[in-house]
Amino acid sequence: MNKFEEELKKGNFITSECHKCDKIVWPPSEYCDNCFGNVNWRKISENGEIIEWSKKGSDVFCIAEFEKTIRIMGKLNTKNTDAKIGQHIQLSECSFNQGYRFIFM
Amino acid sequence: MKKVAVVGYGNTKFSTDDIPIESLLLESTKEVFNTTNNLSQDLIDGVIVSTNDNSKYLGAILSELSGIKPKISHTVEHLCSSGTAATVSAFSYIASGLADIILVAGADKSDNPGQVLDWDRSRGEFTRPIYWASMFTKAHKRKFNTTEEELAVVSAKNHKQALDNPHAYSHKAYTIPEIMNSKNITDDLRMLDCSYSCSGSSSILLASEDIAKKFTDSPVWISGIGQKTSSASFTKNDLTNLDTTKSAADIAYNMAKATANEIDVAEIHDAFSICELMAVEDLGLAKKTTGAEFVRNLFNTENRQINPRGGLIGAGHPLGATGISQIVEITQQLQNKAEKRQVSNANKGLVHNMSAAATSSTVLILES
Ligand SMILES: [Zn+2]
Numbered sequence: 001m002n003k004f005e006e007e008l009k010k011g012n013f014i015t016s017e018c019h020k021c022d023k024i025v026w027p028p029s030e031y032c033d034n035c036f037g038n039v040n041w042r043k044i045s046e047n048g049e050i051i052e053w054s055k056k057g058s059d060v061f062c063i064a065e066f067e068k069t070i071r072i073m074g075k076l077n078t079k080n081t082d083a084k085i086g087q088h089i090q091l092s093e094c095s096f097n098q099g100y101r102f103i104f105m
Numbered sequence: 106m107k108k109v110a111v112v113g114y115g116n117t118k119f120s121t122d123d124i125p126i127e128s129l130l131l132e133s134t135k136e137v138f139n140t141t142n143n144l145s146q147d148l149i150d151g152v153i154v155s156t157n158d159n160s161k162y163l164g165a166i167l168s169e170l171s172g173i174k175p176k177i178s179h180t181v182e183h184l185c186s187s188g189t190a191a192t193v194s195a196f197s198y199i200a201s202g203l204a205d206i207i208l209v210a211g212a213d214k215s216d217n218p219g220q221v222l223d224w225d226r227s228r229g230e231f232t233r234p235i236y237w238a239s240m241f242t243k244a245h246k247r248k249f250n251t252t253e254e255e256l257a258v259v260s261a262k263n264h265k266q267a268l269d270n271p272h273a274y275s276h277k278a279y280t281i282p283e284i285m286n287s288k289n290i291t292d293d294l295r296m297l298d299c300s301y302s303c304s305g306s307s308s309i310l311l312a313s314e315d316i317a318k319k320f321t322d323s324p325v326w327i328s329g330i331g332q333k334t335s336s337a338s339f340t341k342n343d344l345t346n347l348d349t350t351k352s353a354a355d356i357a358y359n360m361a362k363a364t365a366n367e368i369d370v371a372e373i374h375d376a377f378s379i380c381e382l383m384a385v386e387d388l389g390l391a392k393k394t395t396g397a398e399f400v401r402n403l404f405n406t407e408n409r410q411i412n413p414r415g416g417l418i419g420a421g422h423p424l425g426a427t428g429i430s431q432i433v434e435i436t437q438q439l440q441n442k443a444e445k446r447q448v449s450n451a452n453k454g455l456v457h458n459m460s461a462a463a464t465s466s467t468v469l470i471l472e473s
Contacts, residue, residue, distance in 0.1 A: 027227060028226070052243055053243065054242075054291050056291045061231055071227060071340035072226075073227065073228050073229045073236065074230075074231075075230070099223075099229075
C-alpha cells in the first residue's frame with residue numbers, strides 16, 4: 001500500500017505536490033513528474049465540480065474536478081435523477097477496500 | 106532504413122470459447138505456414154507475441170511449438186493496441202537490419218486481464234471500459250448534438266460488414282431500431298454499441314525488401330508509422346477529441362508522404378460506436394463535425410471503406426490480436442484478396458489501434 005492508499009483507507013483524500021515546481025503531482029506519486037524531487041502530501045479541497053456525467057440504472061456517476069486539476073470518477077449521491085455540467089459538488093466519502101471508491105454530494 | 110512488408114498472415118475464428126493462449130497463438134501461426142509460399146522455420150529471425158495474458162515466456166513457447174529457433178523473441182503488452190505495438194517493434198528490427206523475417210503473433214482470451222487498468226486510480230469504482238465510453242458519448246452528444254440513431258448506424262454498418270468476415274464473432278445483422286432498443290448498459294450506451302472481448306488470434310509475417318518477394322508476389326509495404334501516448338489515466342483526457350490519434354496520424358501520414366484523402370480503406374478502433382465517429386474525424390477521413398454523416402453515407406451506399414472486416418464491434422475484440430487482425434484485413438484488401446469484403450481499387454490503407462480510452466494510439470499506413 002502506498003501513502004495515497006493508506007490515507008484513502010482512513011477516508012482521507014490526499015494528493016502529492018512539489019513545492020519546488022509549485023505544482024500538484026497527480027495521479028499521486030512518490031516523486032515529482034517534473035523534477036523527480038520528493039513530494040509533499042496534503043489533503044485535497046473537498047469542493048469540486050462536475051465535468052461530465054451519465055447514469056447506470058438509478059446511479060448517477062460522473063467525472064469531478066478538484067482544484068482545477070484533479071479529476072476522479074465517482075458516484076453522485078443525489079435525490080435528483082440528473083446532474084449538470086459545472087455543478088458544484090463535495091466529496092462526501094472515499095475509501096479503499098478491494099478498489100477505490102469516491103462518493104460526491 | 107530497409108523497407109518492410111507484410112508477406113503472410115493467419116487468423117483464427119474469434120469466439121467466446123475458453124481456449125488456452127498457447128493454442129490460440131499456434132492456430133494462427135499454423136495458418137501463416139499453411140498459406141505462405143516458401144516459408145520454413147529456419148528462415149524466421151524473430152517471434153514476437155502480443156497479448157495481455159498473464160502467462161510468461163510466450164515468445165519462446167510459441168517458437169518451440171512451431172519448431173522455430175529465433176534470434177529475437179519476446180512479448181509486447183500495451184493493452185488494446187498491443188498488436189500494432191508488437192508490429193512496430195518487429196518493423197524496427199527489420200528496418201534496422203537486426204532481422205530479416207519476423208513472425209508477429211497476437212492473441213487473447215475473452216476473460217483476459219487487459220480490460221481493466223487497476224493502476225488508474227482516477228476511475229474510482231468505475232473501472233470498466235463502459236464508463237469511459239459513456240463519458241465520451243455523453244460529451245459528444247452535448248457538444249455536437251450527436252443522436253442515439255447516429256451511434257446506431259456505426260453498429261449497424263459494422264455488424265453488417267462482419268457477415269462477410271468468416272472469422273468474426275458476430276454473424277448477425279441488426280437494424281438501427283434493434284440497436285437503439287438493445288439493452289441499456291448505461292443511459293448513454295447500448296449493448297450493441299459495444300465491442301465484445303473475445304478469444305482469438307491473428308498473426309502476420311513481416312520481411313525486409315531483400316527477401317519479401319520470396320513469399321508473395323504482392324507484398325504490402327508498411328510505409329507510415331505514428332504512435333503517441335499522452336497518459337495512462339483516462340480522466341486527464343479531453344472527452345470529445347482523440348488527441349493521441351490525431352498526433353499519431355500526423356506522424357504516420359508524414360512518414361508515408363500521404364494524405365488522408367488518399368486512404369482507400371481503413372480499419373479503425375471502434376471499441377464503442379462513439380469511437381468510430383470520433384476517429385474518422387481525428388484521422389482526417391471526414392471533416393470535423395461530419396463524422397456521423399460520413400458514416401451514414403457509407404452505410405447507405407454499402408461502401409466498406411471503413412472497417413470492412415466489421416471492426417471491433419462486428420468482428421469481436423481479442424485485445425492482443427486486434428491490431429494484427431486489422432493489419433491482416435488491410436493486407437488482404439491491398440492484395441485484392443478480400444473476397445466479398447473487397448473495396449475496389451484499394452492501393453493505400455490505414456490501421457488505427459488505440460488503448461485505454463485513447464490515452465495511446467497507433468496509426469499505420471500500408472501500401473501495395
Ligand atoms: Zn518538482
